[in-house]
Amino acid sequence: MGALDDLRVLDLTQVLAGPYCTMLLADMGADVVKVERPGGDLIRSNPPFVTDREREAYGGYFQSVNRGKRSLELDLRTDADREAFLSLVERADVVVENFKAGTMEKFDCGYETLRERNPQLVYSSIRGFGDPRTGETHRQGQPSFDLIAQALGGVMEITGQPDGPPTKVGPGVGDLFTAALNAVGILAAVHHRERTGEGQYVDTAMYDSMVSLCERTVYQYSCDGESPTRQGNSHPTLFPYDSFEAADGHVVIAAFSDGHWEALCEAMDRPDLAADYPDAGSRIANRQALRAEIADWTETVETETMLDLLEGRVPAAPVQNTADIFDDPHIRDRDMLADVDQPGADDRMTIAGSPIKMTETMPEPGGRAPLLDEHRDELLAEIEEATAGRVEGDD
Numbered sequence: 001m002g003a004l005d006d007l008r009v010l011d012l013t014q015v016l017a018g019p020y021c022t023m024l025l026a027d028m029g030a031d032v033v034k035v036e037r038p039g040g041d042l043i044r045s046n047p048p049f050v051t052d053r054e055r056e057a058y059g060g061y062f063q064s065v066n067r068g069k070r071s072l073e074l075d076l077r078t079d080a081d082r083e084a085f086l087s088l089v090e091r092a093d094v095v096v097e098n099f100k101a102g103t104m105e106k107f108d109c110g111y112e113t114l115r116e117r118n119p120q121l122v123y124s125s126i127r128g129f130g131d132p133r134t135g136e137t138h139r140q141g142q143p144s145f146d147l148i149a150q151a152l153g154g155v156m157e158i159t160g161q162p163d164g165p166p167t168k169v170g171p172g173v174g175d176l177f178t179a180a181l182n183a184v185g186i187l188a189a190v191h192h193r194e195r196t197g198e199g200q201y202v203d204t205a206m207y208d209s210m211v212s213l214c215e216r217t218v219y220q221y222s223c224d225g226e227s228p229t230r231q232g233n234s235h236p237t238l239f240p241y242d243s244f245e246a247a248d249g250h251v252v253i254a255a256f257s258d259g260h261w262e263a264l265c266e267a268m269d270r271p272d273l274a275a276d277y278p279d280a281g282s283r284i285a286n287r288q289a290l291r292a293e294i295a296d297w298t299e300t301v302e303t304e305t306m307l308d309l310l311e312g313r314v315p316a317a318p319v320q321n322t323a324d325i326f327d328d329p330h331i332r333d334r335d336m337l338a339d340v341d342q343p344g345a346d347d348r349m350t351i352a353g354s355p356i357k358m359t360e361t362m363p364e365p366g367g368r369a370p371l372l373d374e375h376r377d378e379l380l381a382e383i384e385e386a387t388a389g390r391v392e393g394d395d
Contacts, residue, residue, distance in 0.1 A: 001029070001361060002030070002363065003028045003029055005029035005030070007031065007094065008033070008092045009022055009030050009093065009095075009096060010033050010085075010094070011033060011034045011069065012035045012095065012096065012099070013098040014041040014098070015043050015098075015175075016061075016065060016176070017126045017176070017178050017206065018096055018098035018126050018179070019065040020065045020180075021126065021180070021182045021183045022034075023065045023066065023068070024179070024354075024356070025094075025183060026067070026068040027354040027356070027363040027364060028354075028356065029361065029363070029366075031070070032068070032070070033070050033072055033088065033375070034066060034069045034071045034370060035074055036072070036073050036372060038073060040373075041066070043062050044057075044058040044059070044062045045059065046059045047060070048060045049345070050342045050347050050348075050349055051345050051346060052345070055345070057343040057371050057372075058369060062369055063342065063349055064351045066370065067351065067365045067366060068365055068367055068369075069366075069369065069370055070375035070378075070379065071375055072375060072376055072379045072380075073372055073373035082109065084380065085109065086109070086117055087386065088379070088383065089121065090117050091386055092118065093122060094121070094122045094190070095114060095121060095124065096124045096125070097124075097125055097126075098125065098126040100141055101125075101127055101130075101141055102141070115199060119199060120193055122186060122189040122190055122193060122199050122200060123199070123200075124185065124189075124201075124202035125202070125204075126182050126204050127140070127203070128143065128144020128145075128148065128207060129141075129207050130204075130205035131201070133201055133203065144206055145175075146168075146174035146206075148206075149174030149175075149210045150168050150173065150174050150210060151166070152207050153209070153210020153211050153213065153214060154211065155173065155214060156168055157227070158214065158231075159230065160232075162230050162231055173210070173213060174206050174209070177210070178205070178206045181204050181212070182202065182204040185202040185203075185204055216236075220236065233252070234287075234291075235256075238280075238284075239284050239287045239291075240256065241256050242291065243319060244294060244295050244298040244299075245298060245299050246298050246306055247302045247303075248303055249319065250319040251298065251306060251307070252316065252317055253298075254315040255316075256280065256283075260314050261277075261283065263310070263313035264294075267306075267310055267313075267314070268294070270293070270297075273293060335354075337352070338351050338352070340365060340367060340369075341367070341368045342368070343371060353365060
């Protein structure tokens with residue numbers, strides 16, 4: 001039993017933001033029906049593949065964020081497929097799409113039309129710049145991707161080294177953070193519907209989400225009137241809170257509290273630093289000189305030795321690559337790696353597990369991603385059964 005196993009979601013999204021949002025819901029038990037355009041999600045053919053892209057049904061990109069869903073290929077430009085979709089809407093709890101504003105209206109499947117078929121429907125959209133229903137702007141209708149959102153929302157301006165250019169964050173946070181917020185909005189709307197019987201429109205914009213993600217820069221600018229910019233891996237108001245080169249790699253140390261600072265100085269055998277800089281203000285005022293002192297120590301100590309010295313007393317960690325993550329027993333113990341079947345390959349693919357943990361209804365990836373149109377027969381049979389039941393009820 002999943003926490004959301006009574007929730008039916010129609011997922012018209014593709015690529016990353018929308019599929020990741022509905023993946024979160026699927027991992028928690030929701031029945032997610034991926035309604036795909038003719039030819040399927042644009043990202044189905046994107047690499048990497050386990051062995052042979054010619055044999056495998058889809059690549060890792062699609063597999064990772066579409067696990068546990070059912071697939072139905074529909075062309076909403078045709079009357080028959082549009083009617084099939086509307087029949088699914090009548091029995092759905094949620095519809096999610098990430099088209100440009102106005103696209104669903106071209107198919108006569110916009111929110112107002114779907115609400116007529118199902119007044120309790122929660123309709124959710126993920127767009128670069130939001131939907132006019134929740135706040136109209138001049139940017140709506142413009143295309144957007146993760147890179148655009150990170151650039152506009154301030155993420156790139158505060159990412160990178162001080163003497164380097166604005167830098168994109170590695171993970172697609174413009175997509176992923178927006179997707180997570182959208183899932184929260186959907187569940188809030190479902191909760192509201194349970195109390196009132198009223199459906200509603202949920203709208204999450206990528207640009208808006210990046211401003212929310214950079215909340216620190218907003219209050220900083222409000223307070224001092226200066227736009228925050230790049231400062232590497234350090235923090236503007238906490239010190240030490242940075243990465244350092246070790247003898248055999250890199251580590252991060254977050255010792256900004258007085259107690260953590262004293263413990264770090266003890267490990268460094270530098271009680272004089274603890275005595276001379278006993279409070280946060282003095283450490284921040286002298287951060288450049290103190291960073292050099294810490295760096296002089298870390299570069300002479302191997303990572304494992306350093307972490308042993310600091311363990312339990314100072315927040316510190318190695319900078320890991322993905323191979324390190326695969327080898328970390330914590331990741332295995334937390335079920336953060338999931339093996340799923342890869343159609344067309346002789347081996348399975350490993351994808352990231354669910355970070356949401358629950359004691360009674362533990363989320364988990366619900367098996368591999370679907371083949372294109374794999375569930376047509378069962379879904380159309382459900383429509384026919386529901387239609388027959390409605391006709392019998394009318395009689």
